[in-house]
Amino acid sequence: MKLVIFEDLNKAANFYPISLSRPVFELRCGIFNLAEKISKRLAASPSAFLCRSYLTTTFKRRAGTVAVNDLAAVKNDTVLMVNGQVKACSLNVQAAGPSEIGMSGDQVVYCRLSGSDTAKIDAARIGVETLPLVAGHNLPIKQVADARFYQYSWDVMLDSPHDITHDFKLIGKRGIEGTIEQPSGIRGSKDDIYVAPGAKIHPMVVIDASNGPVYLSEDVEVHPFTRIEGPAFVGRKSLLLGAKLREGCSIGPVCRVGGEVEESVMHAYSNKYHDGFLGHAYVGEFVNLGALTTNSDLKNDYTDVEVLLNGQKVNTGSTKVGSIIGDHTKTSIATLFNTGSIVGAMGLLMATGEPLPKSIPSFAWFIGGVVTKGFGHKKLYETAKTATSRRKAEWTQDDLDLWEKIYEITAPERDAAIRKGRKQMVRKQ
Amino acid sequence: MAISKDDVARRVKEVTARVLNIDAAKIQTKDTFSGDLGAESIQSIELVASFEEEFEIEMDEDEALSVTNVAKAIDFIYDTCVKQGK
Numbered sequence: 001m002k003l004v005i006f007e008d009l010n011k012a013a014n015f016y017p018i019s020l021s022r023p024v025f026e027l028r029c030g031i032f033n034l035a036e037k038i039s040k041r042l043a044a045s046p047s048a049f050l051c052r053s054y055l056t057t058t059f060k061r062r063a064g065t066v067a068v069n070d071l072a073a074v075k076n077d078t079v080l081m082v083n084g085q086v087k088a089c090s091l092n093v094q095a096a097g098p099s100e101i102g103m104s105g106d107q108v109v110y111c112r113l114s115g116s117d118t119a120k121i122d123a124a125r126i127g128v129e130t131l132p133l134v135a136g137h138n139l140p141i142k143q144v145a146d147a148r149f150y151q152y153s154w155d156v157m158l159d160s161p162h163d164i165t166h167d168f169k170l171i172g173k174r175g176i177e178g179t180i181e182q183p184s185g186i187r188g189s190k191d192d193i194y195v196a197p198g199a200k201i202h203p204m205v206v207i208d209a210s211n212g213p214v215y216l217s218e219d220v221e222v223h224p225f226t227r228i229e230g231p232a233f234v235g236r237k238s239l240l241l242g243a244k245l246r247e248g249c250s251i252g253p254v255c256r257v258g259g260e261v262e263e264s265v266m267h268a269y270s271n272k273y274h275d276g277f278l279g280h281a282y283v284g285e286f287v288n289l290g291a292l293t294t295n296s297d298l299k300n301d302y303t304d305v306e307v308l309l310n311g312q313k314v315n316t317g318s319t320k321v322g323s324i325i326g327d328h329t330k331t332s333i334a335t336l337f338n339t340g341s342i343v344g345a346m347g348l349l350m351a352t353g354e355p356l357p358k359s360i361p362s363f364a365w366f367i368g369g370v371v372t373k374g375f376g377h378k379k380l381y382e383t384a385k386t387a388t389s390r391r392k393a394e395w396t397q398d399d400l401d402l403w404e405k406i407y408e409i410t411a412p413e414r415d416a417a418i419r420k421g422r423k424q425m426v427r428k429q
Numbered sequence: 430m431a432i433s434k435d436d437v438a439r440r441v442k443e444v445t446a447r448v449l450n451i452d453a454a455k456i457q458t459k460d461t462f463s464g465d466l467g468a469e470s471i472q473s474i475e476l477v478a479s480f481e482e483e484f485e486i487e488m489d490e491d492e493a494l495s496v497t498n499v500a501k502a503i504d505f506i507y508d509t510c511v512k513q514g515k
Contacts, residue, residue, distance in 0.1 A: 365474065372474050376490035422482040425475060429447050 001095040002074040003042060004081040005035045006050035008107065011085060013310055015153045017326030017345045017362055018267075018284050020406050023051035023059060025084025028250055028265050029156045030163025031171065031215060031233045037088035037163075040170060042080070042095065047073050050081070054405040057398045076119050081111040083149070087159070089166070090148040101139045104147040111139070152314070154307075154321045157265050157282040161212070161248025164231035168194070168213040178216070180205075192230060196220070211247060241273060252285065254391060262297075264322065269391050280320045284327035284345060286387050295337035296355070297322035305340040308359035311413065316340060326362055328384045344410065346380050346403065361414035363407055368428075370421030371414070377407050432515050437484075437507045441499065444479045448472060458500040465498075480506055486513050 007023045015024050025035035032040070039046055048067040051059060060068045067073045080095055086109055093102060093110050099117045102109040117139075150156050174191050178199030186193065188209035195201065196218040204224040207214050212231030216222070220234050225242040228234075232245055235253035245251075248263035255266050259275040267285040272278055274291035281295055297320050299305060305321040307314050323337040326345025337343065338355040344362030352369045360366055365374020381403065385395040438458070446453035449466050462468040468476065477493045480486075480502070486509050496502045 367471055367474055372478055373490040374474055375470075375494060378491060418478075422478045425478050426482045429479070 001044065002047040002077045002079050003039065003044040004048045004050060004071070004074060004079055005038055005046050005084045006081050007052060008083050008085050009052065011107075011149075011151065012052060014151055015156075016310060017342065018153045018282060018324065020345050020362065020409070021055070021058070021284070021327050021402060023049065023055055023084065024150075025049070025051075026059070026062070027150075027153065027156045028252060028267060029150075029160045030165075030250060031167035032163075034084050034088070034150065034156070037167075038082050038084065038086065038091060041088040041091050042082070042093075044080075044095065047077075047079075054402065058402045061398075071118075074118060076115050078115050079113045079118050081113070083108050083110065085149045085151070086110075087148045087150060090146055092144075092146065099139050100142050102142050102144040102147070104144050104149070107149060109144045109147040113139075152309070152316070153282050153324050154280075154316050154318065157263070157280060157324075158318055158320075160250050160265050161231050161263055164215070164233050164248065164250060165212050167233075168192075168215055168231070171215070173215075178220075188230070196236075217253070235268065246279075263320070267327070269388075269393060279322045280318075281322040282324045284325060284329070286328045286384065286391075286393075287325050288330040288387070289325075290331045290333040290335060290351075292333055293331045293335040293337075295322040295341065296339040299339050307340040307342050309342055328380070328387070330383070344414075345406065346377070346384065348374065348380065348383070361417050362410040363414055364417065368425065370424045371417035372421055372425070373418055377403075432484075432507070432510045434503065434507050437510065438503045440483055441480065441503050441506060444483050445476065445499065445502075448475050448479050456499060458503065459498060461498045462502075463497070484510055484515060486510055486515060 005025050012019050012024055018027060026033050046066050048071055049063055050069055053069060056069045097112060099112060099114045101111045173194045176195045177197045178195040180201040181203045183203055185206040192209035192213040193207055195216045198219040199216045201222045202224045205222050206227040209230040214228055214230040215233045217234060217236040219237045222240045223242055226240045228245045229247040232249050234251045237253055238251050238255040241258040243257050244260040246262035249261050250265045251257055252266055252268040254269050256271045256273045258273050260277045262279040264278050264281040266283040269285050270283050270287040272289040276292045276294045278295055279297035302319055304319060305316045307316060321340045323341040323343055325343040328345055329343055329347040332350045335349055335351040336355045338358050341358045343360045344364060346362055347360060347364040349366040363377045363380060364371045388395040442453045442456045445456055449468055449472060460466050462473060473494060477488060481488055484506060488509055496505050
């Protein structure tokens with residue numbers, strides 16, 4: 001059986017702005033991303049990924065040897081295509097069996113094709129991205145009542161603390177293989193702590209695993225007066241600077257984190273170096289949050305948080321949702337985000353002294369309390385190029401092409417915000 | 430009726446005066462926005478937005494921000510108005 005993990009094209013926009021620059025199944029939840037979770041659940045490595053075509057080139061760099069939007073590797077084999085939005089823990093499907101399509105409501109959970117059916121697919125005609133949704137068109141449908149999906153980015157963030165504990169057990173590593181300088185404070189069982197080789201824990205650090213495991217990856221460095229509450233995961237080469245890392249944080253590799261962070265997910269290369277509170281947030285990569293940047297994650301009346309996503313108001317069904325912040329966005333000192341803010345990618349945001357609007361489009365120059373054209377999106381690329389080189393990462397022509405496409409996709413929302421901003425700006429003069 | 434260059438010039442000066450909080454009568458076409466009129470970088474963004482709102486046009490931000498003085502702004506905005514049928 002060959003495993004193919006696909007993006008549900010009808011739902012990818014639900015995960016904006018995080019999914020603007022990556023397939024939905026690359027979102028982090030706990031220690032792994034959604035594709036890795038599915039792969040582990042089925043005990044099978046993926047043979048191919050299917051995602052929106054404009055992501056192909058940049059995603060290939062991260063997919064390694066796994067094919068992206070190319071099914072040549074699975075031709076004539078029995079193929080199990082799984083929707084990358086499925087919660088792996090709810091995925092119950094046999095690899096072997098007749099060709100069939102598993103549905104939950106109106107969403108495809110999986111599509112299993114026998115070798116002979118796989119051979120019949122004319123991917124060139126129907127478009128490889130849409131294949132899982134149309135390949136099963138004439139197949140028997142099986143209702144999969146117990147399948148559950150992540151429908152929005154905050155669903156992933158809200159499941160992350162639980163999944164850290166789950167993933168920690170799955171990995172099975174325990175103990176101190178790095179260095180912990182004394183005096184230090186460890187609470188809970190040492191069986192619930194893993195400090196990887198090369199990780200350096202300075203003196204006066206508290207690791208509290210009494211309510212969940214703590215996993216510190218290779219070459220993590222933790223500065224004095226940091227408190228890490230489990231469940232927690234910190235990716236390789238990340239730096240904690242006197243941080244109060246409250247329970248449920250999943251920090252990607254090469255991040256720098258200070259201040260107070262709670263139940264949040266942060267992708268690679270992002271910085272929240274200084275004081276300020278980030279709670280129930282989902283942060284993309286190469287984000288830089290200026291000193292004292294703070295988000296609210298709870299409304300004063302304790303009602304469900306509503307967000308404004310792609311122009312639609314959405315009730316999150318949760319009383320705790322902070323900010324969802326897209327890749328490469330940068331905030332000035334003292335930026336304040338309201339509860340349930342959706343902050344686009346590649347933005348440059350200046351504080352106003354008040355909470356910013358709950359929805360800020362991608363490529364926004366948010367200046368003087370309004371969205372402007374600022375110095376243009378090409379200037380933002382220059383900054384992104386500088387930011388990536390500072391972290392010894394690459395900014396290539398492929399990245400530029402990707403972001404040009406994202407600029408185009410996000411234009412309608414941004415243009416409307418700029419027009420509104422112009423009027424507000426002139427009224428203030 | 431098509432917009433005239435004199436009209437553009439008058440309104441560019443009025444907008445500039447309003448944004449930079451200076452007297453419109455003292456603005457000369459040879460004046461540079463940053464050097465002579467004291468516009469800071471953020472005010473240059475505000476100027477572009479205000480010109481767009483005043484003339485109901487869309488300007489390419491790179492081209493607009495490369496305009497350094499009042500005379501060039503008048504030319505650029507006039508050309509943009511003509512192109513966009515104002």
